[in-house]
Amino acid sequence: MLSAPSSALHRVLPRQTFTRFLRILLPSFVADRIFPEQRTAYRVHPTSYLDGLRGIAAIIVFFCHYTENNFSALIPSYGLNYDRTSSLVQLPYLRIIFSGRPMVHIFFVISGFVLSYKPVQALHSRDLDKCYTTLASSTFRRAFRLFGPCVVSTFLILCMRQIGWLRPARDTLAEELSKWKGAVMHQITWPWSWDVDLKPAYDIHLWTIPIEFAHSMLLFMVLLMLSRVKLHLRMASVFSLIIYCLACGKWAGFEFLAGLFLAEIFVLKSARERDWDSTDREKAQNSKSGIILKTFQIAIILIGLFIGGWPNFEAEKTPGIRYFHSKTPMPFATMDYLAPQKFWFGISAVFMVWAIGELDSLKRFFEGPLAQYCGRISYAVYICHGPVMDLFQGAVIGRPAVPAHGEQEETDFAAAEGLLPDSGVKSVFGISTTFQITVSWFVGLWLLGPLVIWAADIFWRAVDNPIVNLGKKLEMACLDDSEPSPRSQGYSLAA
Structure with missing residues (x-):
């Protein structure tokens, strides 16, 4: 009813x-x-687990920014809180749930893999026309796919600022539009800095988008350059470029090209397994070499999850992490204080993406309905979580009451009720003790999380998908599929 x-x-x-x-x-x-x-039916394809992994990673990015914005006491490594005992969620492995920085590196490895997969498949089938067509299509649509939703979301943020829903704009609408245009042109869609954190206005979380676009173009260029090269020479060339990127301190280039290398391995493995029956597969898994390989892959996952808990500060004091920090090679060791973690996040992301695709239990989880749903809305979650938090976290998370201070006769006396009244989750559960902070963090996450998912779901269907479809339609409308003239054998500028 x-x-x-x-x-x-x-x-x-x-x-x-x-x-x-x-x-x-x-x-x-x-x-x-x-x-x-x-209802739309979604089918599982060979690389669906990568979509699921990207979806879970996007949710963790939201958890990270939620924690950093509202519960900074949980950010240090376990045992490094100087004013209180640490929470259990700060322990290694548990803290991965709000470790968003390594997820960005997983995004880039997955992007390199997924963007390479179809062209590499075509190369292995000796179908150069299909490879070139796929590359041309991906290159044409990439800007629409990455920039279109960001332009819409930042414009919506501008509107919300003007009407007072977000930090009230102090500028006129014309001035605000001029600033927004500058942010779009020189930050969000600015691919020329390659891997510099530009911190875009209107949504600082979109700093990865120009890096994603620039390295997508690099990936397509490498694929085109090596498309006619023999398989082993092509893989050796890609591996050499990977090492070159590491030697130059270019972590994003390393991750995208490593994704291409993983796509080659995946296609080769899939072709080999097509000739196996279930008995052959079972024998390979239960053989001594198969068990050793699985053990190695599980160890990779465990090491990767540990490295993923790398703290934002004081890595050199964190047990275990300080070992990796001390072993960071040049030039990452001296570039800046975040460079060591970027190196190790990139290395662990490559190996984890490979290992997850090899471990059937993990692969099935990421192919499951929950992870696949997260994968479908992953880009929308990444775009929407910042504005949604800005809209609601003040009311939902709130703050504890501020006690009165000063003497009533003094001019700077502030009564708690009039200055900063208590509100939200923090006022209900408190933040005086570590236990109270952990409970407030958990409850706030369950209250704010559905709002982020809801907004992302709507944005995915109302903005993200239509822009993807628009890119496809524009591509089809712009295609020149006419036959060349027998006389000119090419284009003619004559009227």
Whole structure:
């Protein structure tokens, strides 16, 4: 039965329009249950586990920024809180749940893998035309895919600032539009700095987008350059470029090209396994070499998760992490204080992406419905989580009451009730002790998280998907599939 407001809306709007409007506003997994006839079927493909991994990584990025913004006491490594005991969630392995920085490196390795997969498949099938067509299509659509949703989201942030929902704008609308244009042109869509953290205005979390675009173009160029080269020479060339990027301190180039190398390995392995039956596969897994390999891959996952807990500060004091910190090679060891973690995050990301694809249990998890849903909305989560937190975290997380200070006769006396009243989760559970901080963090996450997922789901369907489809339509509209003239054998500028 429809509620009163819904019934009133239903009387105003035609049924079909009302249904479409309601479906847009509801999270897709809720709308699919209410309108099952409109449900979209998603199939699992060979690299679906990478989509699931990217989705879980995007959620962890949100957890990271939520924790850094609201519960900074949980950021140091376990045992390095100087004013209180540490929380259990700060322990190695547990702290991975809000370690967002290594997830960015996983994004880049996955991007290198996924963008390379179809062209590499075509090369292994000796179909150069298909490889070139795929490369041309990916290159044409990449800017729409990456920049389009960011342009829309930052414009929405501008609007929310102007109407006072976010930090009220102090400039006129014309001045704000000029600043927004500058942020779009010289930060969000600025690929010329390669791997410099530009900290874009309107949404600082979009700093990875120009880096993603620039290295996508680098990847396509490398694929094109090596498309006619023999397999072993091509893989040796890519591996050499990977080492060259590390020697130059270019972590993003290393990660994208390592993704290409992993795609080659994946295609080769898939081709070999197509000739196996279930008995051959079982024998290979249960052989001594197979067990050793699985043990090695599990060890890689465990080491990668440990490195993923690398703290933002005082890595040289963190047990275990300080060993990796001391072994950081040049030039990463001296570039800046974040460079050592970028090196180790990149190395562990490459090996973890490879190992997850080899371990059936982990691969099945990332192919499961929860991870796949997170994968579908992953880009929207990355784009939306910052603005949603800015909108709601003040009310949801709040603060404890500030006690009165000073003497009543003094002019600087501030009564707690009038100055900073208590509000939100922090006022209910407190933040005086480590236990209170942990409980407030957990409860706040469960309250704010659904809002982020809901907003991302709507953005995914209302903005992200339509922009992807627009890129495809523009590509098809711009294609020149006409036959060349027999006389000119090419283009003619004659009227």
